[in-house]
Amino acid sequence: MSVIFVLIAVSMVVAGGFLIGFLWAVKKGQYEDTYSPSVRILFDDMEKEEQKEELEKTKEEKNN
Amino acid sequence: MKMQEESKKYICIHCGDDCGKHPVIWDGKPFCCSGCSTVYQLLNENELCSYYNIESTPGIRVEEGKFKEKYAFLDDEEISSKLYEFSEDAIRKVSLYIPGIHCSSCIWLLEHLNVLNKAVLKSTVNFVKKEVTVTFNSEELSLRELAELLASIHYIPEITLDNLQEKKNQDANKKLLYKIGVAGFSFGNIMLLSLPEYVPGSEYLESHFKSFFGMMNFLLVLPVLFYSGNDYIISAFKGLKHKFINIDVPISLGIITLFIQSSFEIFTSTGSGYMDSLTGLIFFLLIGKWYQSKSYQALSFERDYRSYFPVAVSKIVDDKEESTQINKLKKGDIILIRNQELIPADAILTKGEALIDYSFVTGESKPVFKESGDHIFAGGKQMGSAIELTIEKDVIQSRLTQLWNQFEDENTSGTKLNSLIDKISKYFTFVIIAIGIFAGIYWLLNDSTKAVFAFTSVLIVACPCALALSAPFALGNTMRLMGRLGIYLKSSDVVEKLNSITTIVFDKTGTITQADEVKVSFNGEELSDEDIIAIKSLTRHSTHILSATLYDHFKSIFPVTVSDYKELPSMGISGIVSGREIKLGSAKYIHEGKTETSSLNTEVYLSVDGKIKGHFELSNQYRVGLNKLISDLSPKFDLHVLSGDNDSEMENLKNIFPKESTIKFFQSPNDKLSYINNLKANNKSVLMIGDGLNDAGALKVSDVGISIADDIYHFSPACDAILEASKFQELQSYLKISAKSILIVKLSFALSFLYNIVGLYFAVQGILSPIVAALLMPVSSISVVAFASFTTSYFARNKEKNNNSVNESKIDSDKAVSSVKKSVQLN
Numbered sequence: 001m002s003v004i005f006v007l008i009a010v011s012m013v014v015a016g017g018f019l020i021g022f023l024w025a026v027k028k029g030q031y032e033d034t035y036s037p038s039v040r041i042l043f044d045d046m047e048k049e050e051q052k053e054e055l056e057k058t059k060e061e062k063n064n
Numbered sequence: 065m066k067m068q069e070e071s072k073k074y075i076c077i078h079c080g081d082d083c084g085k086h087p088v089i090w091d092g093k094p095f096c097c098s099g100c101s102t103v104y105q106l107l108n109e110n111e112l113c114s115y116y117n118i119e120s121t122p123g124i125r126v127e128e129g130k131f132k133e134k135y136a137f138l139d140d141e142e143i144s145s146k147l148y149e150f151s152e153d154a155i156r157k158v159s160l161y162i163p164g165i166h167c168s169s170c171i172w173l174l175e176h177l178n179v180l181n182k183a184v185l186k187s188t189v190n191f192v193k194k195e196v197t198v199t200f201n202s203e204e205l206s207l208r209e210l211a212e213l214l215a216s217i218h219y220i221p222e223i224t225l226d227n228l229q230e231k232k233n234q235d236a237n238k239k240l241l242y243k244i245g246v247a248g249f250s251f252g253n254i255m256l257l258s259l260p261e262y263v264p265g266s267e268y269l270e271s272h273f274k275s276f277f278g279m280m281n282f283l284l285v286l287p288v289l290f291y292s293g294n295d296y297i298i299s300a301f302k303g304l305k306h307k308f309i310n311i312d313v314p315i316s317l318g319i320i321t322l323f324i325q326s327s328f329e330i331f332t333s334t335g336s337g338y339m340d341s342l343t344g345l346i347f348f349l350l351i352g353k354w355y356q357s358k359s360y361q362a363l364s365f366e367r368d369y370r371s372y373f374p375v376a377v378s379k380i381v382d383d384k385e386e387s388t389q390i391n392k393l394k395k396g397d398i399i400l401i402r403n404q405e406l407i408p409a410d411a412i413l414t415k416g417e418a419l420i421d422y423s424f425v426t427g428e429s430k431p432v433f434k435e436s437g438d439h440i441f442a443g444g445k446q447m448g449s450a451i452e453l454t455i456e457k458d459v460i461q462s463r464l465t466q467l468w469n470q471f472e473d474e475n476t477s478g479t480k481l482n483s484l485i486d487k488i489s490k491y492f493t494f495v496i497i498a499i500g501i502f503a504g505i506y507w508l509l510n511d512s513t514k515a516v517f518a519f520t521s522v523l524i525v526a527c528p529c530a531l532a533l534s535a536p537f538a539l540g541n542t543m544r545l546m547g548r549l550g551i552y553l554k555s556s557d558v559v560e561k562l563n564s565i566t567t568i569v570f571d572k573t574g575t576i577t578q579a580d581e582v583k584v585s586f587n588g589e590e591l592s593d594e595d596i597i598a599i600k601s602l603t604r605h606s607t608h609i610l611s612a613t614l615y616d617h618f619k620s621i622f623p624v625t626v627s628d629y630k631e632l633p634s635m636g637i638s639g640i641v642s643g644r645e646i647k648l649g650s651a652k653y654i655h656e657g658k659t660e661t662s663s664l665n666t667e668v669y670l671s672v673d674g675k676i677k678g679h680f681e682l683s684n685q686y687r688v689g690l691n692k693l694i695s696d697l698s699p700k701f702d703l704h705v706l707s708g709d710n711d712s713e714m715e716n717l718k719n720i721f722p723k724e725s726t727i728k729f730f731q732s733p734n735d736k737l738s739y740i741n742n743l744k745a746n747n748k749s750v751l752m753i754g755d756g757l758n759d760a761g762a763l764k765v766s767d768v769g770i771s772i773a774d775d776i777y778h779f780s781p782a783c784d785a786i787l788e789a790s791k792f793q794e795l796q797s798y799l800k801i802s803a804k805s806i807l808i809v810k811l812s813f814a815l816s817f818l819y820n821i822v823g824l825y826f827a828v829q830g831i832l833s834p835i836v837a838a839l840l841m842p843v844s845s846i847s848v849v850a851f852a853s854f855t856t857s858y859f860a861r862n863k864e865k866n867n868n869s870v871n872e873s874k875i876d877s878d879k880a881v882s883s884v885k886k887s888v889q890l891n
Binding site: 004005008011012015016018019022023026027029031032033034035036039040042043 | 253257
């Protein structure tokens with residue numbers, strides 16, 4: 001039965017991890033604005049940068 | 065069919081406005097104005113046109129050239145340094161409030177500012193607060209340039225005196241979340257460790273387990289008691305110090321007895337204590353608090369003049385413009401006010417012709433014409449060309465700021481429910497302590513071993529968790545749901561105050577009439593199509609408010625070219641349209657010197673080729689649904705109308721309002737204020753609905769002041785609630801919802817008393833077993849929370865459903881009408 005001590009210790013560590021995670025999230029201001037991140041994740045930065053590189057390449061080619 | 069194609073409407077790609085007949089075409093796309101096309105070009109050059117893919121027509125239409133010198137004050141180091149959140153070397157971080165943020169495209173564009181200007185290192189949008197936080201290199205980009213960059217893409221940052229004040233309460237919400245986190249962590253773990261207590265057979269649990277669980281519980285409860293719950297204990301202590309028993313006293317008494325009794329049981333191994341109830345109570349209390357505070361970060365209910373005044377104006381020194389902070393303006397200073405700028409202090413007009421829009425102050429939409437030498441009060445907005453003013457009084461002494469400050473801290477009385485709760489908790493505490501003492505004495509005489517146990521268990525079981533929880537949850541939830549329906553309450557107290565209303569006072573202009581909507585009628589010869597086209601074409605060239613009204617009035621007409629256009633300030637406009645000379649303007653202008661007729665409505669005269677055709681009458685437009693609202697309200701409430709205007713609308717109002725209601729005209733802000741005070745002196749509970757600054761005093765002294773606003777983020781004087789203008793006709797249903805939620809609070813009270821009586825029954829007998837306590841306490845708290853939240857949600861959701869179905873049917877009928885129109889046109 002003494003395995004229960006170990007289990008409780010483990011569960012406390014896990015729960016403590018969640019608590020720290022929560023406190024960190026609050027500190028970072030994740031609860032201040034719950035709308036913009038949901039939109040932000042949809043923005044495709046990579047695609048735009050690729051496009052830009054391509055454009056620059058074509059410009060260079062034209063110049064040459 | 066050809067006509068059809070020609071009249072096909074072009075919708076501006078940028079802002080979605082109608083482009084009229086001559087759209088600005090760029091890149092084959094139509095724009096309503098060159099401003100919109102400039103933004104499009106700018107975005108196009110920088111390959112930011114995905115802006116238009118995220119939402120259609122996301123742009124904001126803004127008058128051009130408005131921000132020319134507007135941000136000059138940001139060059140002043142003293143001002144800009146106050147705005148920075150972070151500043152080291154050349155790196156600066158600043159948060160700017162941009163009311164224009166409204167959709168996901170806005171977030172996208174504002175977070176890609178670095179593409180428009182390389183000096184921007186990072187920009188992040190807080191959508192809820194309508195704020196953009198920009199980190200930038202100040203060597204390459206000044207704050208002023210940043211503000212102008214934002215303004216150039218039509219996101220106009222609003223920097224007011226208020227921004228410069230210390231930011232308060234910003235961390236309060238974070239702190240509460242920390243406390244909830246800690247309490248939730250302990251609550252969950254303690255529940256788990258107390259699980260053996262809930263199931264039968266716990267008495268067979270091995271003793272070292274029991275003491276281990278107990279010790280764990282004891283350790284876990286400490287942060288909850290000393291960190292999460294300290295507000296309640298501190299508040300109770302403060303209350304007692306002032307010989308006042310508030311709701312926190314019984315709560316703290318419960319918390320402390322629970323803690324001492326439980327610790328005692330744990331350390332003497334006589335039981336496992338009630339740590340689960342203790343943490344659970346604090347956890348739910350905090351959740352309730354958060355529930356109440358959650359709502360609307362971007363709304364402000366406590367605005368004073370500082371929020372509306374700009375930070376600086378252009379002062380003229382030696383014929384040169386100089387940007388000066390408003391609070392540094394002195395009597396005798398000469399300032400320059402441009403189109404659309406607010407007048408910061410009482411002044412005398414020295415140069416130029418002013419057309420002052422006082423709608424900000426009085427709610428009256430009609431601008432007032434002022435000639436040089438006239439006095440101009442603070443708070444007016446100049447429409448038209450730039451003017452020069454000489455300051456008469458300091459900003460603080462001006463009439464507008466006095467209006468604000470006059471009413472400060474006048475209405476600080478608490479609410480009935482709060483006082484009810486405090487009263488209950490006062491008696492409650494005494495009664496409980498008395499019962500505990502009686503039970504203790506009884507058992508001391510009969511069975512002294514049970515005496516202490518009976519005393520403490522009475523205190524424990526009677527802990528007023530449910531009592532304390534019901535109000536924050538029921539009212540908090542009501543507040544949240546009413547926000548969804550279009551009325552934003554400042555605090556949960558307002559829900560209760562709404563319930564006790566007996567008298568409703570309406571402001572007229574801007575409240576029951578729409579400030580920006582004007583009814584236009586024409587008196588005189590019937591107008592031909594040609595005339596209408598001519599009027600539309602002529603008014604297109606003028607920025608005068610009356611011209612703009614007439615221009616908007618003839619919606620589906622497309623203007624043609626005007627030659628020889630002339631505008632005489634304060635007189636009228638003239639021009640030649642299709643070979644005919646058209647003149648529009650005041651009676652003086654059209655009649656050429658003859659006196660004006662004494663009509664109370666605004667009149668615009670029209671003459672064609674020197675012959676007077678008649679005049680337009682511009683009168684106020686009443687809000688949609690006003691008739692129904694008034695007839696619904698009149699049986700239950702005393703209705704009053706106070707208007708700062710003249711009595712031209714007397715007859716109309718008499719038809720709408722019941723006979724017994726009072727309608728008063730020519731009311732100054734002070735008249736309104738004393739009228740409300742009078743009503744209150746006659747033991748009336750007054751609800752005031754107004755919009756302008758002239759109602760500010762009345763709104764503040766009334767029991768509930770509702771400020772009506774077309775844009776809830778923009779303007780509202782200090783008030784208890786902000787009502788979306790489009791939801792005006794729903795007023796009665798808000799009153800109903802508030803009544804229901806108060807009923808729910810009372811029912812939850814009854815529920816919690818029921819639990820207490822059951823608990824006390826066991827406690828006074830000295831047989832409060834841990835199982836009864838373990839069951840009764842969390843069940844009572846959770847059931848009250850659940851009851852309060854679900855019932856309020858149920859009532860409000862019903863309301864919402866009704867609303868939606870009404871709206872849908874409205875839309876359907878609109879569609880039906882337009883489709884009928886279309887088919888008629890096609891035929």
